[in-house]
Amino acid sequence: MAQKILLKNINVPGINTFEVYRQYGGYAAVEKALKTMSADDVVEEVKKSGLRGRGGAGFPTGMKWSFLAKPEGVPRYLVCNADESEPGTFKDRYLMTHTPHTLIEGMIVSSFALGANTSYIYVRGEMMPQIRILEKAIAEAKNAGFLGKNILGTGYDLEIYVQPGGGAYICGEETALLESLEGKRGNPRIKPPFPAIAGLYGCPTVVNNVESIAAVSWIVNNGGDEYAKIGIGRSTGTKLISASGNINKPGVYEIELGLSVEEFIYSDEYCGGIANGKRLKAVVAGGSSVPILPANLILKLSNGQPRLMSYESLAEGGFATGTMLGSGGFIVMDEDACIVRNTWNFSRFYHHESCGQCSPCREGTGWMEKVLHRIEYGHGKMSDIDLLVDVSKKIEGNTICPLGDAAAWPVASAIRHFRDEFEWHVNNPQAAMDGNYGLANYADPIPVVEEAN
Amino acid sequence: MLAVKEIKFSAEALKKVDEIVARYPEGRQKSALLPLLHLAQAEFGWCSTEVMDYVASLLNINPIEVYEVASFYTMYHLKPSGKYVLEVCRTGPCCLVGAEKILSILERKLGVKEGEVTPDGLFSFKGVECLAACGYGPVLQIGPEYTFYENLTEESVDELLTQLKNKN
Ligand SMILES: Cc1cc2nc3c(=O)[nH]c(=O)nc-3n(C[C@H](O)[C@H](O)[C@H](O)COP(=O)(O)O)c2cc1C
Ligand code: SF4
Ligand code: FES
Numbered sequence: 001m002a003q004k005i006l007l008k009n010i011n012v013p014g015i016n017t018f019e020v021y022r023q024y025g026g027y028a029a030v031e032k033a034l035k036t037m038s039a040d041d042v043v044e045e046v047k048k049s050g051l052r053g054r055g056g057a058g059f060p061t062g063m064k065w066s067f068l069a070k071p072e073g074v075p076r077y078l079v080c081n082a083d084e085s086e087p088g089t090f091k092d093r094y095l096m097t098h099t100p101h102t103l104i105e106g107m108i109v110s111s112f113a114l115g116a117n118t119s120y121i122y123v124r125g126e127m128m129p130q131i132r133i134l135e136k137a138i139a140e141a142k143n144a145g146f147l148g149k150n151i152l153g154t155g156y157d158l159e160i161y162v163q164p165g166g167g168a169y170i171c172g173e174e175t176a177l178l179e180s181l182e183g184k185r186g187n188p189r190i191k192p193p194f195p196a197i198a199g200l201y202g203c204p205t206v207v208n209n210v211e212s213i214a215a216v217s218w219i220v221n222n223g224g225d226e227y228a229k230i231g232i233g234r235s236t237g238t239k240l241i242s243a244s245g246n247i248n249k250p251g252v253y254e255i256e257l258g259l260s261v262e263e264f265i266y267s268d269e270y271c272g273g274i275a276n277g278k279r280l281k282a283v284v285a286g287g288s289s290v291p292i293l294p295a296n297l298i299l300k301l302s303n304g305q306p307r308l309m310s311y312e313s314l315a316e317g318g319f320a321t322g323t324m325l326g327s328g329g330f331i332v333m334d335e336d337a338c339i340v341r342n343t344w345n346f347s348r349f350y351h352h353e354s355c356g357q358c359s360p361c362r363e364g365t366g367w368m369e370k371v372l373h374r375i376e377y378g379h380g381k382m383s384d385i386d387l388l389v390d391v392s393k394k395i396e397g398n399t400i401c402p403l404g405d406a407a408a409w410p411v412a413s414a415i416r417h418f419r420d421e422f423e424w425h426v427n428n429p430q431a432a433m434d435g436n437y438g439l440a441n442y443a444d445p446i447p448v449v450e451e452a453n
Numbered sequence: 454m455l456a457v458k459e460i461k462f463s464a465e466a467l468k469k470v471d472e473i474v475a476r477y478p479e480g481r482q483k484s485a486l487l488p489l490l491h492l493a494q495a496e497f498g499w500c501s502t503e504v505m506d507y508v509a510s511l512l513n514i515n516p517i518e519v520y521e522v523a524s525f526y527t528m529y530h531l532k533p534s535g536k537y538v539l540e541v542c543r544t545g546p547c548c549l550v551g552a553e554k555i556l557s558i559l560e561r562k563l564g565v566k567e568g569e570v571t572p573d574g575l576f577s578f579k580g581v582e583c584l585a586a587c588g589y590g591p592v593l594q595i596g597p598e599y600t601f602y603e604n605l606t607e608e609s610v611d612e613l614l615t616q617l618k619n620k621n
Pocket of ligand 2: 187188355356357358361362399400401402403404
């Protein structure tokens with residue numbers, strides 16, 4: 001059995017309450033950190049652990065923390081990003097619903113490490129039930145002396161507040177989130193300055209994903225070196241994967257990084273194979289923003305080796321044959337899924353969610369949506385396919401925040417790997433309305449490229 | 454004509470307002486705007502201009518600062534809607550498992566188009582973007598409590614509609 005860190009006790013009845021969570025060893029990390037370690041010691045352990053941000057970008061958490069400015073007399077903030085809106089991603093909701101104290105404990109230890117005395121958890125507004133769950137968990141922890149003034153008699157003060165969003169994907173982007181937390185529209189800020197220098201209310205701020213913060217308690221308890229032993233290479237530790245689409249067992253799974261993609265999809269411990277006896281056509285491995293891969297490329301690298309669930313292995317081959325781990329939103333499509341329709345759907349999403357500040361993103365996403373709609377609905381021209389590639393290139397890299405790239409990549413990658421299916425739509429407008437190109441050759445073995453060394 | 458209900462929070466809600474404003478540093482009370490708009494919408498049903506002006510007065514900010522925020526976010530209703538707004542996720546992963554079918558079932562059963570209100574004022578429905586429940590699709594949520602209904606089928610939608618109708 002693979003090691004579990006975040007979801008180890010998920011099936012224990014009552015683990016959502018302080019009492020049971022504590023019985024199972026909860027809040028030991030708070031005692032250890034506050035009573036026996038300095039803030040810098042905690043940062044050091046997190047650095048050693050190799051933990052990388054679980055919100056999507058994979059930036060090393062310890063390094064991010066060490067960039068935090070510490071001017072005299074200025075408050076510092078930790079803001080937890082619980083905006084979770086990337087299509088395909090639902091792990092943070094799962095963790096907060098079933099084991100909220102795992103997040104609260106991580107928040108306390110992380111706030112201590114950063115020297116924050118007020119911290120916020122920004123939860124997407126639609127998660128009202130989770131907001132209530134977190135508020136209850138905070139009240140319980142406070143009651144037991146783990147929050148508030150002079151925690152455990154150590155002299156450290158901390159308040160944690162839960163902030164609801166208003167419904168906007170863009171508020172998951174960290175500077176849009178900070179704007180929103182200040183009571184404004186969620187328009188991303190131009191960087192620099194980075195939040196580590198000027199974040200919430202202009203003060204030094206760290207923004208971290210729910211899962212990153214939740215992992216810190218285990219690292220404090222067991223040491224960064226122990227954490228780094230789990231996983232593979234620079235992909236240390238465990239990762240929550242949200243598995244959805246045409247599989248037998250959709251849900252949230254905690255994996256040790258380095259598991260093979262094939263095992264993740266087909267073994268009964270995880271997805272349990274493709275539903276209804278169908279065959280695998282494509283996977284979007286890290287949330288809607290990352291490039292889609294056909295079955296043959298997601299299962300194997302170009303040298304014929306199995307592809308693994310790790311930052312490096314998923315990215316192997318660059319955008320030509322690879323993708324990204326992203327937020328771990330693993331969307332599986334079977335032979336009946338229509339790639340054109342799905343691509344249109346995603347581009348509609350990005351158009352809807354663009355904040356409108358930059359013209360390449362605002363106009364380009366609308367344009368891509370329109371062209372994809374016409375291909376899907378039988379009015380496409382062959383030249384539309386190259387037009388889409390062209391628009392996606394004009395957005396990529398030309399915007400204030402990465403939403404532009406996130407909108408461009410799914411379209412560019414779908415055309416790169418499934419051009420046949422787009423052409424089939426143009427050539428067979430009638431059939432394309434309610435059918436699709438099927439599995440075609442997308443699961444066929446690919447020629448193995450010999451490595452140079 | 455019904456008398457226009459005076460726009461003022463109950464004593465209980467006002468206590469909650471104070472509690473929320475106290476979460477932020479001195480002078481940063483504008484941070485309370487999103488939470489207060491949720492509170493106001495739950496209390497008054499939707500965010501009319503009067504409601505938004507009231508929220509502005511509570512926070513001591515300009516009304517325009519409230520309008521521009523309320524219109525940016527999708528959760529704030531700027532016009533009256535059905536008592537129950539059924540929000541169905543229509544994003545990719547849910548569509549792989551039949552979300553579009555659920556939307557057309559709702560259109561057929563309620564006899565209204567997306568965004569319209571049924572004649573009895575009870576229901577409206579709309580397609581919304583990913584609700585972070587993609588493994589349990591198709592899903593819908595109903596405000597203001599944001600109760601979730603997962604793994605929807607024609608039968609479970611039927612059951613839900615009957616159940617909600619019987620409550621009224
Ligand atoms: C458009 C967009 C949406 C994002 N949505 C989320 C999100 O919902 N949750 C999240 O944790 N990070 C999200 N991110 C990434 C954040 O900007 C930020 O990198 C992250 O919260 C940092 O935390 P981490 O280092 O722990 O991953 C998003 C980024 C972009 C550009
Ligand atoms: S890239 Fe898009 S979402 Fe990001 S700031 Fe520009 S317009 Fe807004
Ligand atoms: S796609 Fe429907 S909840 Fe995510």
